[in-house]
Amino acid sequence: MLVDSHCHLNFPELSADLGTFLTQMQANQVSHALVVATRPDNIAQVIEIAASQPYLFASVGIHPDEKLPDFKLTPEYLLEYVAHPKVIALGETGLDYHWNKELDMTWQHERFNIHIEVAKKTSLPLIIHTREAAADTYQMLKDAQIESCGAVMHCFTEDKDWARKFLDLGCYISLSGIATFKSATQVHEVAKFVPLERLLVETDAPYLAPVPFRGKLNHPALVRHTAQYIADLRQINLAELAEVTTQNFFTLFTKAVATR
Numbered sequence: 001m002l003v004d005s006h007c008h009l010n011f012p013e014l015s016a017d018l019g020t021f022l023t024q025m026q027a028n029q030v031s032h033a034l035v036v037a038t039r040p041d042n043i044a045q046v047i048e049i050a051a052s053q054p055y056l057f058a059s060v061g062i063h064p065d066e067k068l069p070d071f072k073l074t075p076e077y078l079l080e081y082v083a084h085p086k087v088i089a090l091g092e093t094g095l096d097y098h099w100n101k102e103l104d105m106t107w108q109h110e111r112f113n114i115h116i117e118v119a120k121k122t123s124l125p126l127i128i129h130t131r132e133a134a135a136d137t138y139q140m141l142k143d144a145q146i147e148s149c150g151a152v153m154h155c156f157t158e159d160k161d162w163a164r165k166f167l168d169l170g171c172y173i174s175l176s177g178i179a180t181f182k183s184a185t186q187v188h189e190v191a192k193f194v195p196l197e198r199l200l201v202e203t204d205a206p207y208l209a210p211v212p213f214r215g216k217l218n219h220p221a222l223v224r225h226t227a228q229y230i231a232d233l234r235q236i237n238l239a240e241l242a243e244v245t246t247q248n249f250f251t252l253f254t255k256a257v258a259t260r
């Protein structure tokens with residue numbers, strides 16, 4: 001059995017045909033999926049989808065690409081959602097300097113810190129997005145001492161040296177369909193390097209479908225192709241990779257165990 005540790009089943013491409021994608025999950029032995037919120041206006045729907053099936057979970061947070069000048073995040077805002085039994089994580093949060101080129105990134109740092117503060121307060125893990133911002137992401141996580149809540153570096157595309165540093169902070173590393181792209185040699189190296197007991201797999205659906213579905217609509221069942229590719233790289237069988245990554249998911253997201 002596999003777990004899709006990060007997907008956006010609430011996005012219209014997927015939610016419009018949710019039943020079909022859930023059936024495909026089961027048919028492909030993808031037993032669980034974590035549905036991740038990105039904006040204030042999709043949190044309720046993410047929780048609703050997670051609550052509709054025992055094998056779905058929710059994460060609550062505001063994506064760093066969502067500038068939302070009229071929205072001011074507070075710890076209380078997140079805490080209210082986190083009380084829901086299906087909310088097992090905070091995020092996705094983090095830093096993104098690719099889509100945000102202005103010089104003053106204080107707003108992103110402040111928002112990231114609020115997620116960190118709530119994660120530590122509630123002992124729920126963080127789901128971290130980082131793009132062209134590895135050094136600052138690392139420093140903020142290090143300063144915050146996140147050992148008590150834990151974190152996963154989602155859709156990890158940094159190099160092996162950064163992987164080592166984030167692993168040293170206690171983070172898990174989650175790999176997406178990018179791992180199956182021929183040109184993604186840096187991710188292939190990371191896929192072989194990360195200790196098996198710290199590895200997760202994800203789709204980030206509806207984006208980043210793995211080969212042979214690259215460019216098409218992604219959905220949780222396709223995590224199987226990413227897992228198979230990584231298993232081949234590591235020269236282990238899919239069953240072993242599936243078992244360990246699933247175990248890792250429930251080790252990190254402890255609140256998921258209760259409703260499993």
Ligand SMILES: [Zn+2]
Nearest residue numbers: 006036092204
């Ligand atoms: Zn995502």
